[in-house]
Amino acid sequence: MFVKLSLAAALSSIAICPVHAESGLAAFYGGGRTASGEVTGRTALTAAHRTLPFGTRVLVTNLRNGKTVVVRITDRGPYGRGRIIDVSHAAALELDMIDSGTATVSVVRQ
Template identity: 50%
Template sequence: MLASLPITAHAQCGGASWYALHSKTASGERMNPAAMTAAHRNLPFGTRVKVVNRNNGRSVTVRINDRGPFVRGRILDLSKAAAERLGFLRAGHTPVCLEVVG
Protein backbone atom coordinates (compact mmCIF):
# COMPACT_ATOMS: atom_id res chain seq x y z
CA MET A 1 0.00 0.00 0.00
CA LEU A 2 1.26 3.47 -0.85
CA ALA A 3 1.78 5.88 2.02
CA SER A 4 0.05 9.20 1.85
CA LEU A 5 2.46 12.08 1.38
CA PRO A 6 1.82 15.53 2.82
CA ILE A 7 0.52 18.24 0.53
CA THR A 8 3.47 20.31 -0.66
CA ALA A 9 3.25 22.98 -3.34
CA HIS A 10 -0.32 21.85 -4.06
CA ALA A 11 0.69 18.29 -5.05
CA GLN A 12 0.13 14.96 -3.31
CA CYS A 13 0.50 11.25 -4.10
CA GLY A 14 -1.19 8.27 -2.48
CA GLY A 15 -4.10 5.92 -2.96
CA ALA A 16 -7.51 6.71 -4.40
CA SER A 17 -10.79 4.83 -4.39
CA TRP A 18 -14.26 5.57 -5.74
CA TYR A 19 -17.61 5.82 -4.05
CA ALA A 20 -21.26 6.57 -4.68
CA LEU A 21 -23.68 7.92 -2.09
CA HIS A 22 -27.43 8.31 -2.16
CA SER A 23 -27.29 11.28 0.17
CA LYS A 24 -25.69 14.70 0.40
CA THR A 25 -21.97 15.36 0.48
CA ALA A 26 -20.24 17.31 3.25
CA SER A 27 -20.58 20.46 1.12
CA GLY A 28 -24.37 20.05 1.08
CA GLU A 29 -24.59 18.96 -2.56
CA ARG A 30 -26.42 15.80 -3.54
CA MET A 31 -23.91 13.14 -4.61
CA ASN A 32 -23.88 12.70 -8.39
CA PRO A 33 -21.95 9.59 -9.49
CA ALA A 34 -21.84 10.96 -13.06
CA ALA A 35 -20.12 14.23 -12.05
CA MET A 36 -16.36 14.79 -11.96
CA THR A 37 -16.12 15.25 -8.18
CA ALA A 38 -14.05 13.95 -5.28
CA ALA A 39 -13.65 13.88 -1.52
CA HIS A 40 -10.46 15.12 0.14
CA ARG A 41 -9.72 15.46 3.85
CA ASN A 42 -8.83 19.15 3.90
CA LEU A 43 -8.76 20.90 0.51
CA PRO A 44 -11.45 23.61 0.37
CA PHE A 45 -14.75 22.76 -1.31
CA GLY A 46 -14.71 23.92 -4.92
CA THR A 47 -10.98 23.31 -5.39
CA ARG A 48 -10.20 21.76 -8.76
CA VAL A 49 -7.50 19.11 -8.87
CA LYS A 50 -5.89 17.19 -11.71
CA VAL A 51 -5.66 13.50 -10.79
CA VAL A 52 -3.26 11.15 -12.59
CA ASN A 53 -3.56 7.36 -12.31
CA ARG A 54 0.03 6.22 -11.69
CA ASN A 55 -0.70 2.76 -13.14
CA ASN A 56 -1.81 3.88 -16.61
CA GLY A 57 -1.10 7.62 -16.94
CA ARG A 58 -4.75 8.60 -17.49
CA SER A 59 -5.80 11.91 -15.95
CA VAL A 60 -8.97 13.78 -15.09
CA THR A 61 -9.83 17.10 -13.42
CA VAL A 62 -12.30 16.90 -10.54
CA ARG A 63 -13.87 19.35 -8.10
CA ILE A 64 -13.66 18.75 -4.34
CA ASN A 65 -17.16 18.64 -2.84
CA ASP A 66 -16.89 16.14 0.03
CA ARG A 67 -14.68 15.01 2.92
CA GLY A 68 -12.77 11.76 3.06
CA PRO A 69 -11.42 9.23 2.45
CA PHE A 70 -11.24 7.64 5.85
CA VAL A 71 -9.02 4.69 4.89
CA ARG A 72 -5.32 4.84 5.78
CA GLY A 73 -3.06 5.48 2.79
CA ARG A 74 -5.81 6.95 0.63
CA ILE A 75 -5.83 10.63 -0.26
CA LEU A 76 -8.89 10.85 -2.48
CA ASP A 77 -12.33 9.31 -2.97
CA LEU A 78 -13.52 9.87 -6.52
CA SER A 79 -16.95 9.75 -8.11
CA LYS A 80 -17.79 6.66 -10.15
CA ALA A 81 -17.47 8.64 -13.41
CA ALA A 82 -14.00 9.92 -12.50
CA ALA A 83 -12.86 6.40 -11.56
CA GLU A 84 -14.17 5.10 -14.87
CA ARG A 85 -12.25 7.74 -16.83
CA LEU A 86 -9.10 6.93 -14.84
CA GLY A 87 -9.55 3.24 -15.63
CA PHE A 88 -9.83 1.71 -12.16
CA LEU A 89 -13.56 1.20 -11.71
CA ARG A 90 -13.29 -2.60 -11.55
CA ALA A 91 -10.20 -2.59 -9.26
CA GLY A 92 -11.83 -0.17 -6.80
CA HIS A 93 -8.61 1.66 -5.92
CA THR A 94 -5.35 2.79 -7.53
CA PRO A 95 -2.25 4.87 -6.82
CA VAL A 96 -2.63 8.50 -7.95
CA CYS A 97 -0.98 11.87 -7.80
CA LEU A 98 -3.03 15.04 -7.59
CA GLU A 99 -2.20 18.64 -8.32
CA VAL A 100 -4.32 21.66 -7.45
CA VAL A 101 -5.21 23.51 -10.66
CA GLY A 102 -7.79 25.98 -9.42
Protein backbone atom coordinates in the same frame (compact mmCIF):
# COMPACT_ATOMS: atom_id res chain seq x y z
CA MET B 1 22.31 35.40 8.87
CA PHE B 2 22.51 32.98 5.90
CA VAL B 3 20.05 30.60 7.58
CA LYS B 4 17.50 33.40 8.11
CA LEU B 5 17.86 34.50 4.49
CA SER B 6 17.44 30.92 3.23
CA LEU B 7 14.37 30.43 5.41
CA ALA B 8 12.86 33.69 4.18
CA ALA B 9 13.44 32.67 0.56
CA ALA B 10 11.89 29.25 1.12
CA LEU B 11 8.82 30.66 2.85
CA SER B 12 8.26 33.30 0.18
CA SER B 13 8.43 30.68 -2.58
CA ILE B 14 5.79 28.65 -0.76
CA ALA B 15 3.58 31.70 -0.36
CA ILE B 16 3.61 32.54 -4.08
CA CYS B 17 3.31 28.93 -5.28
CA PRO B 18 -0.28 27.75 -4.68
CA VAL B 19 0.32 24.28 -6.14
CA HIS B 20 -0.69 21.46 -3.84
CA ALA B 21 0.58 18.08 -5.01
CA GLU B 22 0.58 14.66 -3.41
CA SER B 23 0.64 11.01 -4.40
CA GLY B 24 -1.07 8.03 -2.84
CA LEU B 25 -4.00 5.66 -3.00
CA ALA B 26 -7.43 6.61 -4.37
CA ALA B 27 -10.75 4.79 -4.23
CA PHE B 28 -14.19 5.70 -5.56
CA TYR B 29 -17.65 6.25 -4.12
CA GLY B 30 -21.18 6.34 -5.50
CA GLY B 31 -22.36 9.81 -4.59
CA GLY B 32 -25.05 11.19 -2.32
CA ARG B 33 -25.20 14.18 0.04
CA THR B 34 -21.74 15.63 0.58
CA ALA B 35 -20.13 17.59 3.41
CA SER B 36 -20.44 20.73 1.26
CA GLY B 37 -24.21 20.29 1.13
CA GLU B 38 -24.32 19.24 -2.52
CA VAL B 39 -26.01 16.11 -3.70
CA THR B 40 -23.87 14.36 -6.30
CA GLY B 41 -24.60 11.40 -8.51
CA ARG B 42 -22.58 8.83 -10.38
CA THR B 43 -22.07 11.15 -13.38
CA ALA B 44 -20.48 14.09 -11.52
CA LEU B 45 -16.72 14.60 -11.67
CA THR B 46 -16.23 15.20 -7.95
CA ALA B 47 -14.03 14.00 -5.11
CA ALA B 48 -13.54 13.90 -1.36
CA HIS B 49 -10.34 15.25 0.21
CA ARG B 50 -9.47 15.78 3.87
CA THR B 51 -8.13 19.34 3.70
CA LEU B 52 -8.60 21.05 0.32
CA PRO B 53 -11.34 23.72 0.28
CA PHE B 54 -14.70 22.85 -1.26
CA GLY B 55 -14.81 23.90 -4.90
CA THR B 56 -11.09 23.34 -5.47
CA ARG B 57 -10.34 21.66 -8.78
CA VAL B 58 -7.61 19.04 -8.85
CA LEU B 59 -5.99 17.04 -11.62
CA VAL B 60 -5.93 13.36 -10.68
CA THR B 61 -3.57 11.10 -12.63
CA ASN B 62 -3.61 7.30 -12.47
CA LEU B 63 0.11 6.57 -12.19
CA ARG B 64 -0.26 3.05 -13.62
CA ASN B 65 -1.81 4.05 -16.95
CA GLY B 66 -1.33 7.84 -17.22
CA LYS B 67 -5.07 8.59 -17.51
CA THR B 68 -6.20 11.88 -16.00
CA VAL B 69 -9.35 13.66 -14.91
CA VAL B 70 -10.11 17.03 -13.33
CA VAL B 71 -12.47 16.78 -10.36
CA ARG B 72 -14.00 19.31 -7.98
CA ILE B 73 -13.72 18.79 -4.22
CA THR B 74 -17.23 18.57 -2.74
CA ASP B 75 -16.79 16.24 0.22
CA ARG B 76 -14.54 15.35 3.15
CA GLY B 77 -12.61 12.12 3.45
CA PRO B 78 -11.42 9.64 2.57
CA TYR B 79 -11.67 7.94 5.90
CA GLY B 80 -10.22 4.64 4.69
CA ARG B 81 -6.72 3.98 5.93
CA GLY B 82 -3.93 4.93 3.56
CA ARG B 83 -6.05 6.78 0.98
CA ILE B 84 -5.52 10.42 -0.03
CA ILE B 85 -8.64 10.99 -2.17
CA ASP B 86 -11.95 9.37 -3.04
CA VAL B 87 -13.24 10.12 -6.53
CA SER B 88 -16.75 9.81 -7.92
CA HIS B 89 -17.80 6.84 -10.04
CA ALA B 90 -17.57 8.96 -13.21
CA ALA B 91 -14.03 10.04 -12.37
CA ALA B 92 -13.07 6.42 -11.60
CA LEU B 93 -14.30 5.45 -15.07
CA GLU B 94 -12.08 8.15 -16.63
CA LEU B 95 -9.11 6.90 -14.60
CA ASP B 96 -9.84 3.25 -15.55
CA MET B 97 -9.89 2.09 -11.94
CA ILE B 98 -13.35 0.54 -11.67
CA ASP B 99 -12.19 -3.08 -11.88
CA SER B 100 -9.38 -2.70 -9.34
CA GLY B 101 -11.38 -0.46 -6.97
CA THR B 102 -8.30 1.57 -6.09
CA ALA B 103 -5.38 3.17 -7.91
CA THR B 104 -2.14 4.90 -7.07
CA VAL B 105 -2.63 8.50 -8.18
CA SER B 106 -1.08 11.92 -8.10
CA VAL B 107 -3.27 14.86 -7.12
CA VAL B 108 -2.34 18.37 -8.27
CA ARG B 109 -4.33 21.47 -7.36
CA GLN B 110 -5.38 23.46 -10.44
